[in-house]
Amino acid sequence: MESLLLIWYGRSSRDLPWRRTKDPYAILVSEVMLQQTQVDRVVPRYLAWLERWPTCEALAAASPAEVIREWQGLGYNRRALALHRAAQAIAADGWPDDLTELPGVGPYTAAAIRSFALGEDVLPRDVNVERVLRRTGHRFGSAAAQALMDLGATICLARVPRCARCPLADRCPSRGTRDEPARKQGRFEGSFRQRRAAALRAVASAPRSLADIDPEAVAALARDGLVVVDGGLVRLPA
């Protein structure tokens, strides 16, 4: 079964920039960006990020404000600050044995770095991988990691699986089944999310007076350490 998957992957793999490197820092950047964010949206931002900060040391030397600006629009902005602190920790002390000691690095991202950058025999389990494992009832080795992700992202979709094009469909007990819909989310237009994003854009372009900015949005950003408030002004961290 795994060989069928790998044959399919040989023909259908996605050409993604972070698959062209084994630099642990580059893999770390890609994985943090990819946490709950679509591949197509990450690609250009990943390339720009690495061009600006090619190493942990370069990123560590940047200011939080620069980091937030470079991250702007990707969402989950605290990821950016965590990545920054991780780079500073690595620049100071090197890579820890337990990668989950790094801020913003959990079980999945740690396994991804160990597998994709360090070549260790571990299988990173994201939702796509878990879904394929669950549906097929099969066990796969770490060599199938990228293939499982691509299958889950392009064929074995949660809601509308494309079983007709799946290399594993013949022996898949879940062939044709669909997953339940996930949580619901309100409209973006006019939402608090939109106001918060606008507030961050405003502060990022230049420091503003508190009076010029939506107070609730500023409070939310401040709670996350994305802005500081002083002297009636909101601005990004020094």
Next chain:
DNA sequence: TTCCAGCGCG
């Protein structure tokens, strides 16, 4: 509306 290579907190 629903999707998205998770993490960290209670």
Next chain:
DNA sequence: CGCGCCGGAA
């Protein structure tokens, strides 16, 4: 373990 976190595009 459940939940909130982000933003936009399809």
